[in-house]
Amino acid sequence: MQNILKNISNENFNDYLSSVERCLNNLSTISFSLESYKNNIGNNKKKALIICEGQLFGSSKSIELENSYKLYCQLIGVEYFDEGKAIDDIPLFSLIEALSPINVPLYPWQSVEDNNFLLYENSTEESYFNDLVGSQNNLVSEKEVKENSFYFKFDKKFLEIINEMKKYPRSKEVLTLFQTYLLNEELNNSQKNPDLTFDQCEIVNIKKLNITKRTQNDKNRSPESESRELFIKHFMAVKKLIELRGVSKFNKDIDDSKWIELQVKLKSFGENLLNIKNNFSTTLLDIKKSQTDMSNNQLYKEVKDFFQDRNLTCIEKFPTAREISGRKPGGAGILKKITQYGGLSKFEIDYRKYLEKIEAAPKAIVPKPIELKTNGSYTPPNELPLLNSKIELKPNDSLPLPDIQDLLNSKTD
Numbered sequence: 001m002q003n004i005l006k007n008i009s010n011e012n013f014n015d016y017l018s019s020v021e022r023c024l025n026n027l028s029t030i031s032f033s034l035e036s037y038k039n040n041i042g043n044n045k046k047k048a049l050i051i052c053e054g055q056l057f058g059s060s061k062s063i064e065l066e067n068s069y070k071l072y073c074q075l076i077g078v079e080y081f082d083e084g085k086a087i088d089d090i091p092l093f094s095l096i097e098a099l100s101p102i103n104v105p106l107y108p109w110q111s112v113e114d115n116n117f118l119l120y121e122n123s124t125e126e127s128y129f130n131d132l133v134g135s136q137n138n139l140v141s142e143k144e145v146k147e148n149s150f151y152f153k154f155d156k157k158f159l160e161i162i163n164e165m166k167k168y169p170r171s172k173e174v175l176t177l178f179q180t181y182l183l184n185e186e187l188n189n190s191q192k193n194p195d196l197t198f199d200q201c202e203i204v205n206i207k208k209l210n211i212t213k214r215t216q217n218d219k220n221r222s223p224e225s226e227s228r229e230l231f232i233k234h235f236m237a238v239k240k241l242i243e244l245r246g247v248s249k250f251n252k253d254i255d256d257s258k259w260i261e262l263q264v265k266l267k268s269f270g271e272n273l274l275n276i277k278n279n280f281s282t283t284l285l286d287i288k289k290s291q292t293d294m295s296n297n298q299l300y301k302e303v304k305d306f307f308q309d310r311n312l313t314c315i316e317k318f319p320t321a322r323e324i325s326g327r328k329p330g331g332a333g334i335l336k337k338i339t340q341y342g343g344l345s346k347f348e349i350d351y352r353k354y355l356e357k358i359e360a361a362p363k364a365i366v367p368k369p370i371e372l373k374t375n376g377s378y379t380p381p382n383e384l385p386l387l388n389s390k391i392e393l394k395p396n397d398s399l400p401l402p403d404i405q406d407l408l409n410s411k412t413d
Contacts, residue, residue, distance in 0.1 A: 010254055016071065023069055078095060078098070095273070109157075110163070120140055153256070175231065203226065300354040
């Protein structure tokens with residue numbers, strides 16, 4: 001996926017804020033269209049669906065072109081594949097269908113569990129550790145977070161690498177190992193509270209678990225050095241991988257408050273997407289079915305034309321994969337589409353239903369061409385002489401033309 005984050009700077013930051021606003025406005029239009037369709041579905045469902053699809057198409061395409069939409073897709077980690085190929089342009093309604101509340105736009109230096117490393121005021125912190133069970137579902141108000149809280153600010157690049165380590169199983173295990181070792185050492189080094197003193201960490205050879213005496217070589221192994229060295233190796237490997245992919249470069253000069261402002265708007269956009277999914281699920285299914293039917297009908301017609309042009313028939317037996325792919329040109333492409341549809345067996349069943357449907361449909365009445373016949377006493381001239389002849393206007397022999405002067409001198413009654 002393309003990296004939108006690296007393109008954001010202090011100079012164009014407001015452009016991204018405006019872009020999110022445009023996306024939100026278009027979502028309002030989409031919600032209105034879906035609501036209108038739902039309210040008018042009883043009158044003429046097919047017509048209402050066509051109108052709704054037209055309105056949704058324009059608004060969804062406008063959103064898909066916005067950089068803030070592409071940024072949102074990047075931050076929630078969405079990937080879209082078409083025929084096995086990764087596609088950067090994510091269709092809006094495919095995204096809505098797959099979206100869930102856990103898909104929150106997070107920057108590379110953020111993770112859900114760290115909660116931005118917030119530190120609440122003392123009374124709030126006490127309410128948590130004094131009642132661990134009862135406070136499990138407690139929420140701190142947004143006002144308190146803004147007015148009475150602090151946060152630990154770490155280097156964003158450092159946090160990005162740590163978060164990326166959690167995506168790889170062994171790197172995550174090594175990270176946990178090193179964190180646990182450091183915590184154990186920190187608590188044991190504290191002389192103020194005996195309750196915080198634990199057994200020293202040591203390395204145990206699994207092969208020698210049942211041996212009471214440890215060898216000198218085992219004793220010489222340092223938990224600190226080995227956990228640290230292994231952590232550094234994984235840390236550097238992940239750092240190098242991030243740099244090679246270049247997918248999460250960002251401008252470190254942008255103030256934290258700006259990142260937060262942009263994230264709030266992106267979260268609002270995501271919440272609106274979820275509202276559309278939850279409030280109009282039936283309507284979205286109608287639209288998806290309509291689009292699927294249209295796409296399938298196009299494939300059925302394409303196959304029907306292909307069979308007719310290549311002298312293939314399915315009256316008694318459906319052509320085999322070899323027979324279809326062997327017809328040139330286009331056989332291999334048609335077979336690929338049938339395979340993507342679900343395979344020959346599934347396609348044959350649905351294709352025969354399609355043929356039955358079009359056979360049962362009333363045939364359109366084609367009007368016969370009107371043939372103009374001339375009077376039997378008149379024989380039309382041949383086409384070529386008519387085109388080449390000069391048209392000469394002559395008066396009727398029985399009605400002599402009056403003299404023009406007589407007309408001018410005549411009196412009108």
